[in-house]
Amino acid sequence: MLVIGSDHGGLELKEAVKDSLTSRGIAVEDYGTDNGDSVDYPDFAEKVAGAVSSGDVALGILVCGTGIGMSIAANKFPGVRAALATDEFMAQMAKQHNNANILVLGGRVLSVDLAIKMVNVWLDTAYEGGRHQQRLDKISKVEDAVRAGKL
Numbered sequence: 001m002l003v004i005g006s007d008h009g010g011l012e013l014k015e016a017v018k019d020s021l022t023s024r025g026i027a028v029e030d031y032g033t034d035n036g037d038s039v040d041y042p043d044f045a046e047k048v049a050g051a052v053s054s055g056d057v058a059l060g061i062l063v064c065g066t067g068i069g070m071s072i073a074a075n076k077f078p079g080v081r082a083a084l085a086t087d088e089f090m091a092q093m094a095k096q097h098n099n100a101n102i103l104v105l106g107g108r109v110l111s112v113d114l115a116i117k118m119v120n121v122w123l124d125t126a127y128e129g130g131r132h133q134q135r136l137d138k139i140s141k142v143e144d145a146v147r148a149g150k151l
């Protein structure tokens with residue numbers, strides 16, 4: 001199961017990605033938005049990144065116009081590694097090297113076809129661990145220090 005969310009700028013792509021995942025047999029919980037009215041992307045980043053951060057769900061996808069706002073907002077949540085990707089290589093590396101638990105897409109940047117390929121490669125790629133884990137551990141240490149007011 002994964003969770004997905006977008007603002008109005010990412011709505012169309014979110015719907016297409018959701019349909020593609022569902023047709024792959026992957027359960028998707030959609031946290032909105034569900035119409036084209038102008039909304040604030042942090043509200044949807046909060047829902048998806050909050051669910052991943054709390055451990056309620058392992059993976060999420062966020063879509064806004066460029067993906068930039070969603071990335072900034074999602075990465076405020078402890079334990080969230082939200083990766084903004086614009087091609088299949090970045091989507092693959094986001095998992096393989098960064099173990100990204102949220103993939104962020106730009107609805108005004110990507111074609112539906114490319115975005116679906118990116119989502120599939122991100123889901124189908126394994127995290128490599130090893131030397132990459134020590135780097136993720138350093139990020140976690142920074143997160144802990146900031147939370148403790150030590151940085």
Ligand code: RB5
Pocket residue numbers: 007008009010041064065066067068069070
């Ligand atoms: C909304 O117009 C747009 O600013 C938003 O979707 C996103 O691109 C922000 O980063």
